[in-house]
Amino acid sequence: MRVFLDFEKPIAELEAKIVELRQMSEPGGINIAEEVAKLEEKADRQLRLTYSKLSPWQKTQVARHTDRPKAKQYVETLITGFTPLAGDRAFAEDEAIIGGLGRFRGRAVMALGIEKGQDTESRIRHNFGSARPEGYRKARRLMELAGRFDLPILTFVDTSGAFPGIEAEERGQAEAIARSIEACLEAPVPLVATVIGEGGSGGAIALAAGDAVLMLEHAVYSVISPEGCASILWRDAAQAPAAAEALRLTAQDLRQFGLIDRIISEPLGGAHRDPAATI
Template sequence: MQTFLEFEKPIAELEGKIEELRHLTDTGDINIADEVSKLQVKVDRLLRQTYAKLAPAQKVQVARHPNRPHCMDYIEGLIEDFTPLAGDRGFAEDRAIIGGIGRFRGRSAMIIGQEKGNDTETRVRHNFGMAKPEGYRKAIRLMELAERFKLPVITMVDTAGAYPGVGAEERGQAEAIARSIDTCLRLKVPMIATVIGEGGSGGAIALAAADRVLMLEHAIYSVISPEGCASILWRTNTAAAEAAAALRLTAQDLKDLGVIDRVIAEPIGGAHRDREEIMTAVGNAIEDSLDELRGLDGSTLRLKRRDKFLEMGQKGLS
């Protein structure tokens, strides 16, 4: 069942009429197929017009769409022979972060990503994609394992942020995130990160300090959520739309700022409207990025990756 966002109401009305017509039979006065075809043309045109001029706050809604493909969807669509690996070997298994070895288009690779879940049961099981320290320590273990066996690391970023609970803070949330970022930066194997939905705060960059950072067209990536920013600066959530614009969290803004390397075009209406198309687009972008890094030795990869992020800091100071 299709879920429509607030700004998609005109599209929802047209698609509702199409659904009604499909349940009717032709009469002498009306040709159902012709009417459906005409309405579908209107829907396609309206989708293009709407999604061509989305405001940052609307992009936030699309990035959080409940039907948007999540990490496990990309693993199922792009990775063969995926073997999940669990646990941080220190405290527990964190299901908010999925990781394991598989084959991406014929290449063995380590795949790590945040999984939000797609219904109430799975969202609770995966803690809505908000990892605890043990999740980041598991990611560190898997990245180091990948380096040991000379496997490229492919990450899927999709989290509102790291879990902010008391227990997580007691177990060293900040230290775990910092060590995960450090591990990304010192890897001597290729690392490709793709922001597929929400890229929230340190919880996101813990898996995204990569050689190539890709981002879906309607994904978001920021130091804080618009609601969190609004509550701090304006003391009210009603300013979330203003905060979203100020944060410059869209893929287009971040490409201009040099924070990400490539924007991956989504199907008209968002990634959830055509999963096969978005799987192909993401797969092609990852493959292109891996090809660009092929032939670089480990020391060169690490040096270029570190320089890339240091240059971002210098740009921010200038």
């Protein structure tokens, strides 16, 4: 069942009518197929109109959509013969960050991604894409390994930010993120980073300080979430839409500022409507 965002309610109503009509047996004198075609055309127009003028806050909602393709889907589809590698060789394995070896268009590469998970079970397992220090230390280890074997690095970024728990701070979260950013910058091989959903704070930069940084059309990339910014500036998380506007976090804004290199178009209605085409 498709999940609709608040601003998509008019589209949801039209698509519900289309489904209802298709389920009806054709009564005499009414051409169901013709009515469905008219509604589909109207729904398509409404979808195009809505997505042609999304606000930064609406883009943030699209970037967080639960059906949006996640890092694991990109890796499994684009990277052939993918062999996952685990652990930071110091403390533990962190499943919020996935990584391993494979081939992209026949070329051996190292692929890394921040994985949010697709359902309740996998979201809990991947800690909703919020990595702990061992996750960033694993990322650093794999980037250094790629450098030793002359393997280009591809990263897929989708996180609201690094895990902020006390245990993460005790294990050196800030240092781990800084070292991961350092590994990105010092890698002796090309590193291409793609923000596929949320690019949140240092937790995203840790895998996105690349030679080329790409963003999907409706992805966002910011030093802080709109809710976090609103809580600091206005002491009111309800001001998140205003914060999103001020943060200039959309792909279009960041391309204009020269902070990213390329915007990747999404299917009409966002990546969540057609994950396969997006990937």
